[in-house]
Amino acid sequence: MGAAGSPRPESGIELWAWMFMRVSGVVLLFLALGHLLIMHLINNVDHIDFQFVAQRYATPFWRTYDLVMLWLALIHGTNGVRMVLVDYISPRGWRAASLASLYVVSFILLTLGSLAILTFQPPLMGP
Amino acid sequence: MFKVRYRDYLTYRGGPGHWSWILHRVTGIGVFLFLLIHIVDISLIGWGPNIFNKLLFLYRYPAFRFGEVALVGAVVYHAINGIRICIIDFWPETMAAHRKMSYAVGIAFLVVFIPTAIYMLSFIL
């Protein structure tokens, strides 16, 4: 806070972040709940194995589905955690450091996950 | 440095919105952390069926199965409450009924989650 208590001027990014949280939330509502429904209820982890994934990824639909969900969930979650960190960590240095780690981790995982989804080569059907 | 004053959150007698928010935040962080792990394990699929299948075994331990139920609960609560947040944000006039909406989220969550949890636990028990 400045001496007069005026808030720091800002780039206006918060508005977009706020908007994104809501839009991605609504889309995730369908994607994530759909994902849970398919993976954990209709099927359950007992049935899930390499084979199962391989079958699913044979069609581009599920790849796209998972890719969109991955991006939205990860960015939504990252921004959510960013909000939490900015709430609780006030000292500039600590804040910058924690945010940087968050972004690095998220970026690595985003790359990793995207590569996994995009580059996965389903082996030919068979045992 | 970390100025989280847990005592405040738990002892202040706020309204239902207070509790909704605590849960939304906790579930959000929880799901995010799970997501991080989940991406790592899924990406192992690139290493071939052997490793991947072995790893998925982990998910079949009972402890993980309970965790899975909690995960579903967290996502369901976060999702339903997220809808409430979106509604009040885009239609501020609905705030007149803000208490009712928080309670409604609670009820909707229980309605969805209890049968789901029972169904999921029935595989383990």
Place this chain on the structure above:
Amino acid sequence: MQVTLKIQRYNPEKDKAPWWGEYKIEAEPTDRLLDALNYVKWHLDGTLTYRRSCAHGICGSDAMQINGANRLACKVLLRNLGQVITVEPLRGYKVIKDLLVDMDAFLARYRSMKPFLITHSPQPEKERLQSPEDRERFDDTTKCILCGCCTSGCPSFWANGEYVGPAAIVNAHRFLFDSRDEGTVERIELLNTVDGVWRCRTIFNCVEACPREINVTRAIGEVKKAILMQKV
């Protein structure tokens, strides 16, 4: 009826840490909590310190935590509080003595929001006209008495005191939605920041606490929407 007041006491001139004072008093169920505090101060312990003035919920002096929630001591009656009543200072501000906290930061935030009518066009000789509907648009937020109940009850503010807080936004809303005001752009610059409206997570504690029954969250929501309209 007999009630026990458990009051958080702290005088930094004497005490190392806050402690609880317990006072048993006879009172009428229709007495205000402020009457009970006055009784303690006047008859049991003269050192008990708090602010008060109007005694009917208009000046905003005696905001404090009563049974764990922010209220004005002069606006709650004993009959609604039970046999044992806990009284603590507002959260999120520095305690100066007993129930009296430092409100400077709170008021500085209010002042930072340019809480005055901004106009550029020339003044008419008589009044500016304003339809009853336009007047009604911001009626709710004109009621604010700057008591601090809302900001001090906001978890987002506890987490981070950089948040300007609901009270400051309420007062910005009062001008933003006044059809006579021409300072929309300046005000939106102030509000469209991390520490402005976007730190509000629609928790509604402010609404629950506001003794003037202002729908604070709604006002904040309307400001968010107004920013959206401006920028998108």
Place this chain on the structure above:
Amino acid sequence: MVQRYDAVIVGAGGAGLMAALQLAGHANVAVLSKLYPTRSHTGTAQGGIGAALGNEGEDHWEWHMFDTIKGGDYLVDQDAAEILCREAVETVYDLEHWGLPFSRTPEGKIAQRPFGGHTKEYGKSPVRRACYAADRTGHMILQTCYQQCIKNQVHFYDEYHVLDLLVSDGRCAGVVAICLATGEIHTFHAKAVIFAAGGCGRMFRVTSNAHSLTGDGMAVVLRNGVPIEDMEFFQFHPTGIYKMGILLSEAARGEGAILRNKDGERFMERYAPSLLDLAPRDLTSRAMYREIREGRGIGGKNYLHLDMTHLGAEVLDKKLPDITEFVRTYLGIDPRTEPVPIQPTAHYAMGGIPTDLDGRVIMDERNTPMPGLYAAGEVACVSVHGANRLGTNSLVDILVFGRRSGRHAARFVQESDWAPLPPNPDEWASGQINRLRNSIGQERAVDIRDVLQDEMMEKASVFRDAASLTAMSEKLKELRQRFANVKVEDKGTRYNTELLEAVELENLLDLAEVLVEGALVRQESRGAHFREDFPTRDDANWLKHTLAYRGEKGVTFRYKPVTITKFQPQERKY
């Protein structure tokens, strides 16, 4: 610690802030206030501010002036009343331009409602003259003025309690105040001081006034040789919530609420056949006391009913929301369906520090000003309210004369230099604080105050006579002796509110004495001052203002003629 300013304003209510706005930008000015500015009692004013805008029916400032003078039982200085009523109009427009959210008429103009004693064509029928913002007009005035001060970067010393006035060579040299947060004594050396410290209703048990309204301003100047004018005229507002005194604005009756006794009778028909429930306050309060005395109080007790049940939810919720809420909160009853128990409540001091038309404090009947000293608002007596103030006129008074005193002071500080500070300027104030803090007596301030408030209520309120006033005068002597033994448990420095309550009590005792002695001497009945042993107005002997001085030998009096310009005194009938 000594600070230097061109001008210092004591009090941040409507009057103080308005004065500050005139000085801001022209002089180095500081506003001292024992409360944070927006906590000032101006914020509690509900009903409205009177100005002959004529937005809802024809109106003229001359009519307003006539009502003010007649309402004040012809003790009003008519040159002052003329200024009040003329400048009211531009003041209201100023407030509107500053952003005050007045309620509006369908055409978008400032809405106006009827109020007690305000009439058209010199008393013919009620007129809509009170401009309002729902029932929180004072709140909006206070907020708006404070907001303008923020805009103009006025310098505030919040939570500074003024203890003493500094006078040297017959000139005002500044004030001494205690900073509540630290307990330090500060001397403010100033060319001009404007007192705007509000009223003193807390000398009565049942009052609409805040705990903080203890007449500090009046007492501080009185102690320094300045007289107090017309203190015997103290207004009792007819509709205070039973026992608590919380005010239910006249706006309620303006919107149609009716006073009823235990038989459900609209008894005002007998006392004021033409204005009925909207008769001026002195008359209405007396009528209520009569009803109670004659056994027509509700259940034989000392209260009556204010009936709003016929007004409908729309009017209650839209036009009187705060009042409706007070009734719900404090009485637990719904004014839509049940009548509200009410009783007259001590409300407003017509008297105060005597000033001329520019707010300069005057020292005697020849209007000799004390250079550099000003007063405005309820603390002052210009006198525009005479023996009885009309509803809505105080808000006009604080703004019109707050502004005039500010403007005059702004000119004054350009032209003059600082009066020298007296040696040891804070000697008296520090002495008072130390004496109280170190006192070894056994009296509790609260016990003395309780007696004061109860006895004043009984002996010096709506009805008075020689016997009751003499008894009260004796009582005050006894209380003063007890006060010498008052003890303060809190020996600390920061926010020692117990100590301040003792200071405030001393002020109340001084003022109660002035009130009681003045009332005892004034052997007539006029406006709010009603002597049962002298029940009629006596213009031959008493058409004059009281100036009370307090010295070694107690209170002494001088008298000042009333200025009469347009309206000759007549019998007062409604």
